[in-house]
Ligand SMILES: [Zn+2]
């Protein structure tokens with residue numbers, strides 16, 4: 001398995017602190033998330049919170065999908081109103097990120113209250129009548 005970004009190095013498996021096995025490139029730092037892995041790592045209900053809207057901003061790339069043969073990734077914004085862009089496979093729903101994009105995505109999720117645990121806390125407070133959410 002070759003890195004789509006730098007083409008030279010082999011991907012290595014890496015266990016995150018959340019015990020999720022992701023593949024990363026030792027040469028350029030790109031990280032490959034299979035479907036469902038990014039959401040688990042950043043604790044959101046879905047890998048892409050607004051996939052349909054994000055796909056409407058898709059740009060083609062020359063990057064090959066890590067797992068699909070002959071499929072190119074598309075460049076889409078992680079959130080339709082944010083600048084951070086990720087490379088996405090329409091076939092297997094895998095995501096290719098730069099290492100620095102992971103903290104950027106966590107920042108978006110916490111600022112926009114997209115993370116699952118935070119949402120659950122808010123829901124609980126709402127149920128008990130402490131806060132109102134539109
Ligand atoms: Zn690489």
Ligand SMILES: [Zn+2]
Nearest residue numbers: 065068089092
């Ligand atoms: Zn794929």
